[in-house]
Amino acid sequence: MSQCLYCKQRKGKRSCPALGGLICPLCCGEHRIVRIACPQDCDYLESGSDYQQKRLGEHFMPLRREFYRQLADFGGEKAVALYNLVEVVTFSYFQDRRDGQDAEIITAIQALRRTLSPLHVPSAPMPIFAEHLKKEYDSFKKQNPQQIADATLAPEVLDRSIRFVSEFSGAGFQSQRFLAGLVGYVRAYHPEIAAHLTKQHEAGRIVLPNQSFAPPSPEPHVHGPGCEHHHH
Incomplete structure (x- = not known):
């Protein structure tokens, strides 16, 4: 049996160009992009970037x-x-x-x-x-x-x-x-x-946003010019 190169437990059924061998569908679906450096042209990637x-x-x-x-x-x-x-x-x-x-x-x-x-x-x-x-x-x-x-x-x-x-x-x-x-x-x-x-x-203007995308309260939030957020 060809073992999955990622989990080393299940059977490898898909050819994985990043790992240079076979990977099981579960690991491919769960770890592609996030933990495996998939090339752009891999057949299992959806809509590229x-x-x-x-x-x-x-x-x-x-x-x-x-x-x-x-x-x-x-x-x-x-x-x-x-x-x-x-x-x-x-x-x-x-x-x-x-x-x-x-x-x-x-x-x-x-x-x-x-x-x-x-x-x-x-x-x-x-x-x-x-x-x-x-x-x-x-x-x-x-x-x-x-x-x-x-x-x-x-x-x-x-x-x-x-x-x-x-x-x-x-x-x-x-x-x-x-x-x-x-x-x-x-x-x-x-x-x-x-x-x-x-x-x-x-x-072409200088980037000084009037909103921040720092995590919201109770996590820290940056109050910029025009910001209307309030701490709860």
Whole structure:
């Protein structure tokens, strides 16, 4: 009997290009995209990247909620606001780009962290998205100086953010798991914010959303300009 390469218990009946052998239908259905790095052209994938985003968005949601809880415990609403800004800028910039990679987000967060370090010495020009993230942080900080982590708190928040993004992304070369998870999550659970950010990005305006998609109360929530949410 040809054993399933994933569970090693049931019979493998489907050819899995990611595992290089046979997989049982149960493992294929449950773990595809989320835990198995399926290639785009696999016969068992449904509607390509939209399907991937939906599956990864569902997987992303509880992990993201827990990360926000940890950030709130560590640094309160200012820490939450900084990571939320990273998510907002990332979604706005990459939501309609099929070629974006998680490495670009990690590099941008690392670059922002370096610029906020007291020991920072400017080096080579930053990549395009890193420049974009830095500009958005500076803009938000200027307009809302009391609402977001500053140079004393930000480096640790960004270190934690790098770890979170990297762990969700996984070890795959040119991984897009974090990007797909974030985009899929926002589109599925916050369609009105997704539409708002898409419109802003198309207009070329600075991304300062009047709503946050940080998890709702009693989990931490960022109050931005025009926000009408209330704590219960």
